[in-house]
Amino acid sequence: MKKFVALYMAPVAGLDEMRKNTSPQQMKEWNESWMKWAKSHEKSFVDRGAPAGKNKRVAKDSVRDVRNEVTGYSVVQADSHEDATKIFQDNPMLQMPGAYIEVLEYVEMPRS
Numbered sequence: 078m079k080k081f082v083a084l085y086m087a088p089v090a091g092l093d094e095m096r097k098n099t100s101p102q103q104m105k106e107w108n109e110s111w112m113k114w115a116k117s118h119e120k121s122f123v124d125r126g127a128p129a130g131k132n133k134r135v136a137k138d139s140v141r142d143v144r145n146e147v148t149g150y151s152v153v154q155a156d157s158h159e160d161a162t163k164i165f166q167d168n169p170m171l172q173m174p175g176a177y178i179e180v181l182e183y184v185e186m187p188r189s
Contacts, residue, residue, distance in 0.1 A: 078154040078155065078156060079154065079155065079156070079157070079158075079161075079182065079183070080123055080152060080153070080154050080182075080183035080185075081152070081153050081154070081155060081158065081161035081180050081181065081182055081183055082150060082151075082152050082180075082181045082183050083126075083150060083151045083152070083153065083161075083164075083165055083178050083179070083180050083181075084147055084149075084150050084178065084179040084181065085129075085147070085148045085149040085150065085151075085168075085170050085176070085178055086146040086147060086148065086176065086177050086178065086179055087146055087148050087170075087173050087175055087176040087177075088146060088174075088175040089144050089145070089146065091173060091174050091175045091176070092148065095173060107169065110169040111168075111169050111170065114167065114168055114169050118153070118164050121153040121154060121155060121164050122151065122152070122153055122154075123152040123153060123154050124151065124152040125151055126149055126150040126151035126152065127149060127150070128148060128149040129147045129148055129149050129150070132144060132145055132147075148170075148176075152183065158180065158182055161180050162180045165178045165180060
């Protein structure tokens with residue numbers, strides 16, 4: 078089995094709109110649907126992941142606050158990249174306007 082990192086993504090404006098217009102009850106229901114989805118795929122998880130917090134961008138000569146589309150991550154295992162993507166096709170996060178999930182192959186680095 079190979080490992081894959083899934084990055085949950087959504088446009089910044091869409092996130093702002095969702096936070097502004099989502100009631101606590103709607104947020105609770107959304108979280109419950111995500112937990113139900115995660116439970117249905119629990120055997121695939123290496124790390125269920127977490128939401129992303131505030132961003133800092135580190136460059137050669139600077140560090141600054143930024144915003145990007147990353148909203149969270151998960152790490153799964155699957156036989157192939159195609160099988161890994163299938164895990165996320167029914168993810169409730171995809172109900173958010175403009176949301177998408179990037180599924181990247183996890184590449185092990187040799188240890189010295």
